[in-house]
Amino acid sequence: MAAATLEPNASRIRIVSATHSQAAAATTPATQCSSCHLRDLCLPCGMAAPDIDRLDSMQFARRKVKAGQTLYREGDRFQFIYAVRTGTLKSSLMLADGREQVSGFHIAGELVGLDGAAQGHHASATMALEDTDICAIPYGHLTDLAASVSGMQHVISRLMSREILREHSLMMLLGSMNADERLAAFLLNLSQRYAARGYSEREFHLRMSRAEIGSYLGMKLETVSRTFTAFQQQRLLEVDKRHIRITDLEGLKRRFEVRVH
Amino acid sequence: MAAATLEPNASRIRIVSATHSQAAAATTPATQCSSCHLRDLCLPCGMAAPDIDRLDSMQFARRKVKAGQTLYREGDRFQFIYAVRTGTLKSSLMLADGREQVSGFHIAGELVGLDGAAQGHHASATMALEDTDICAIPYGHLTDLAASVSGMQHVISRLMSREILREHSLMMLLGSMNADERLAAFLLNLSQRYAARGYSEREFHLRMSRAEIGSYLGMKLETVSRTFTAFQQQRLLEVDKRHIRITDLEGLKRRFEVRVH
DNA sequence: CGAGTAGTTGACATCTCTCAATGCCGGTGG
DNA sequence: CCACCGGCATTGAGAGATGTCAACTACTCG
Numbered sequence: 001m002a003a004a005t006l007e008p009n010a011s012r013i014r015i016v017s018a019t020h021s022q023a024a025a026a027t028t029p030a031t032q033c034s035s036c037h038l039r040d041l042c043l044p045c046g047m048a049a050p051d052i053d054r055l056d057s058m059q060f061a062r063r064k065v066k067a068g069q070t071l072y073r074e075g076d077r078f079q080f081i082y083a084v085r086t087g088t089l090k091s092s093l094m095l096a097d098g099r100e101q102v103s104g105f106h107i108a109g110e111l112v113g114l115d116g117a118a119q120g121h122h123a124s125a126t127m128a129l130e131d132t133d134i135c136a137i138p139y140g141h142l143t144d145l146a147a148s149v150s151g152m153q154h155v156i157s158r159l160m161s162r163e164i165l166r167e168h169s170l171m172m173l174l175g176s177m178n179a180d181e182r183l184a185a186f187l188l189n190l191s192q193r194y195a196a197r198g199y200s201e202r203e204f205h206l207r208m209s210r211a212e213i214g215s216y217l218g219m220k221l222e223t224v225s226r227t228f229t230a231f232q233q234q235r236l237l238e239v240d241k242r243h244i245r246i247t248d249l250e251g252l253k254r255r256f257e258v259r260v261h
Numbered sequence: 262m263a264a265a266t267l268e269p270n271a272s273r274i275r276i277v278s279a280t281h282s283q284a285a286a287a288t289t290p291a292t293q294c295s296s297c298h299l300r301d302l303c304l305p306c307g308m309a310a311p312d313i314d315r316l317d318s319m320q321f322a323r324r325k326v327k328a329g330q331t332l333y334r335e336g337d338r339f340q341f342i343y344a345v346r347t348g349t350l351k352s353s354l355m356l357a358d359g360r361e362q363v364s365g366f367h368i369a370g371e372l373v374g375l376d377g378a379a380q381g382h383h384a385s386a387t388m389a390l391e392d393t394d395i396c397a398i399p400y401g402h403l404t405d406l407a408a409s410v411s412g413m414q415h416v417i418s419r420l421m422s423r424e425i426l427r428e429h430s431l432m433m434l435l436g437s438m439n440a441d442e443r444l445a446a447f448l449l450n451l452s453q454r455y456a457a458r459g460y461s462e463r464e465f466h467l468r469m470s471r472a473e474i475g476s477y478l479g480m481k482l483e484t485v486s487r488t489f490t491a492f493q494q495q496r497l498l499e500v501d502k503r504h505i506r507i508t509d510l511e512g513l514k515r516r517f518e519v520r521v522h
Numbered sequence: 523c524g525a526g527t528a529g530t531t532g533a534c535a536t537c538t539c540t541c542a543a544t545g546c547c548g549g550t551g552g
Numbered sequence: 553c554c555a556c557c558g559g560c561a562t563t564g565a566g567a568g569a570t571g572t573c574a575a576c577t578a579c580t581c582g
Contacts, residue, residue, distance in 0.1 A: 503561095
């Protein structure tokens with residue numbers, strides 16, 4: 001439903017900024033990892049300096065994705081993985097009957113699109129929730145590089161394995177937690193990710209709707225909304241639409257006693 | 262709970278067959294991929310003949326795991342991935358309060374343990390549901406090989422990406438399906454996997470308890486049981502404890518119109 | 523100003539869980 | 553050999569959580 005209403009919007013936007021077409025070369029200047037402020041979070045994370053230099057030789061294309069525009073759709077050929085520079089994306093899968101399952105939200109420094117490596121085409125669709133800036137990393141070049149630079153092989157596996165872990169904890173959440181625990185886990189996860197990027201861990205702005213949060217957490221938007229107000233009444237949060245202030249971080253953590261490592 | 266009652270059992274067994282200790286070298290003769298009857302499903306799947314020959318040079322150790330015994334535990338050092346030769350395994354994660362979330366069941370020709378690659382230790386535990394025979398594949402050797410054999414790099418990424426896809430569909434299942442759809446999806450998935458191995462797609466024996474199925478599908482064992490009887494009343498299945506006969510495969514598919522393709 | 527979108531809230535329906543009783547089976551020990 | 557026990561599965565009744573439907577508000581965009 002959300003997808004159905006948003007797609008026309010996406011194409012409207014595409015007409016305005018027609019240069020940003022799917023899978024096209026960059027319109028903005030290329031970028032080097034070594035000088036990127038996200039280098040400690042993103043692709044080069046954990047790499048040795050000489051290996052990062054090799055990455056620089058690849059000159060990743062930059063691209064802007066407007067709010068509501070899709071980066072790739074389910075079934076699109078897998079050519080790139082994408083590093084988020086600024087902004088927020090969501091990935092989602094579709095059931096035949098139109099039900100949407102949001103499989104992830106991605107913020108600055110995170111990598112998107114690895115799900116395509118198995119079959120050569122993307123298994124999910126990814127859309128910008130706000131105006132977003134990305135690096136497009138040609139996957140083929142990356143694996144070529146891995147053949148010559150021994151450390152690179154490890155980097156790729158680590159990226160994928162990290163993705164597997166991420167999905168593990170989502171499965172945990174969906175499989176064995178109730179609504180309170182799910183929302184608490186979600187907010188704490190976001191909080192940590194913002195904190196790692198130097199933003200406040202207690203106060204942030206959600207870029208996604210209640211329906212999108214609900215889909216991600218396996219619950220309906222009304223339940224998300226009710227859980228937000230419940231948390232507010234328990235003095236864990238202050239909520240004003242999409243603006244969140246965590247007033248009792250410890251209390252929130254107590255809701256969600258997961259030992260996800 | 263399941264884990265707590267089964268662990269002592271595992272160690273009892275270990276005393277009896279003391280040679281099969283965690284992460285130890287094989288006690289059974291090593292095996293070559295090229296002559297394995299599972300080669301088209303397992304690790305070498307999709308590889309060129311010369312590359313498979315390179316695999317053979319690694320001489321994977323074989324190991325037996327008795328029913329109830331664990332292959333690795335959460336937190337164990339990640340050294341091997343394991344290929345199932347015969348038998349069935351389950352992987353699971355634990356919440357701090359003891360709730361278990363089964364994250365997968367693995368049968369012949371499937372690979373287990375890749376979740377450890379990100380952090381160097383396993384994020385889940387894996388246990389045999391029946392007497393099981395595996396190949397232990399040293400992950401370090403595999404990545405070394407990837408550095409010299411260009412095709413191998415691709416194989417590893419494909420394996421991991423496949424794991425990501427598998428978890429995607431589980432997320433879909435947990436996030437947006439009801440009890441009927443979940444159980445139908447589970448049975449159809451099993452059916453397909455057995456069919457791919459030359460077994461009947463309509464009749465098979467479940468190696469896991471109702472509680473384990475329930476944990477995997479995010480529902481309670483009673484609900485699993487009730488759903489089985491409902492399917493039986495609708496003439497979709499014949500169920501006798503763990504023996505399943507699918508009498509209306511198409512009808513079952515209609516329950517679960519997922520386009521996970 | 524009017525239409526559309528997002529969010530909140532209430533009332534009620536439905537689904538799944540919880541607790542409890544029972545049956546079945548295989549293994550063990552008298 | 554049989555009685556007993558423990559584990560697994562099934563079933564019922566009732567509770568509780570979440571979903572559904574609908575009304576209402578606030579806000580944005582044209």
